[in-house]
């Protein structure tokens with residue numbers, strides 16, 4: 410068991426090319442020492458300085474930019490026999506007063522470095538730098554030493570092809586690029602809804618469901634093999650939807666994709682006219698129905714995808730530095746989990762996504778309204794509500810069984826006991842569905858007047874037919890802008906100005 414990190418989940422990396430014998434000997438020594446101390450996997454791209462000296466590569470997903478939506482204080486969602494690495498990192502960073510270092514957007518691994526030593530690299534860089542840190546300054550000029558120490562490790566962990574930082578980078582364009590963005594900019598409460606991509610090859614079910622939603626929601630989300638379970642691809646579903654005049658939000662997850670495929674898929678979507686992209690890390694393979702594929706399936710995470718796509722759009726460069734002649738137009742989104750971890754940690758993660766490039770956030774379903782407002786307040790404290798549009802997730806419960814399943818099995822979802830009881834007491838199937846609708850309408854009523862909130866995202870999984878009723882009966886506004894072409898440039902309103910108020914009810 411390592412001294413400073415949780416036990417690692419996967420074996421250390423091996424290098425893709427062999428070093429000389431003396432170098433291999435040195436690497437073995439480094440591997441042994443760092444393994445005992447940090448559970449090191451020899452990723453060769455060390456960011457211990459950034460993560461309160463806990464190795465993030467001990468996380469089963471190898472996440473380098475914060476926890477996933479399934480993390481809890483008790484255990485990792487993938488391997489319940491171990492704690493969540495990122496909880497340990499957040500807690501230690503908090504104790505050390507180094508929380509803000511966690512805002513830096515860390516690069517994905519450079520595969521040429523994995524499995525190789527890093528200490529000699531470190532000494533080489535230190536010798537090459539004309540700046541310090543110089544050991545003598547530790548005793549004579551502590552401030553300068555600290556600054557140069559931080560600068561040195563920044564140079565070490567941030568390669569030229571990435572240049573991650575802790576700053577907010579506003580989008581480098583003026584006019585909205587999607588109908589969803591245009592509607593959000595009007596300042597009106599805006600609704601999106603999810604359509605589950607079909608299991609089979611026929612797109613007719615998408616046409617039918619898009620027909621129900623057209624004119625009622627600003628855009629429809631298409632999941633990307635959620636729960637590691639194969640369906641029609643998000644890009645194909647999005648294109649079918651786009652062709653019938655309803656704008657899609659294409660979900661794009663990191664699981665199963667290398668950085669090259671992510672760049673290519675996102676560019677392909679832009680070529681097809683799909684411009685809303687929701688960037689996700691994705692569920693671990695362990696949650697899929699089939700035999701689990703090889704464990705190292707995460708080349709990137711959601712924060713890194715946002716950072717990479719924003720730079721492709723705004724700076725016109727691929728990750729490898731090649732210039733993009735015709736830049737893509739994307740409205741980039743992220744997911745958030747208000748009940749996954751304490752709001753202060755979730756807010757930190759949300760801020761990192763916003764800094765990296767998220768322009769809108771769709772959350773996990775809200776059943777505990779007070780808890781949701783607490784999370785909004787945490788976002789407000791981090792000063793991000795005027796930089797991102799927030800859409801609260803809403804799931805209408807169709808049955809008591811669904812309520813129990815979500816309360817007990819779905820990570821990051823919190824359903825108060827009184828809601829589960831209402832569903833239990835609602836009688837037969839129809840009665841339960843009616844109670845689910847009543848609960849959803851009560852939640853929408855509160856969401857509609859929540860300061861700091863821009864809209865909602867309805868996830869009526871396999872029950873999309875209920876969405877029109879929810880919209881009609883709740884009285885939420887329908888989108889005022891249905892096409893970018895037929896509208897004059899809308900008034901530009903920032904996402905939010907008002908701070909959320911504490912809930913007293």
Ligand code: SF4
Nearest residue numbers: 468477485486493494
């Ligand atoms: S819960 Fe998620 S973030 Fe935490 S260690 Fe497990 S996979 Fe990683």
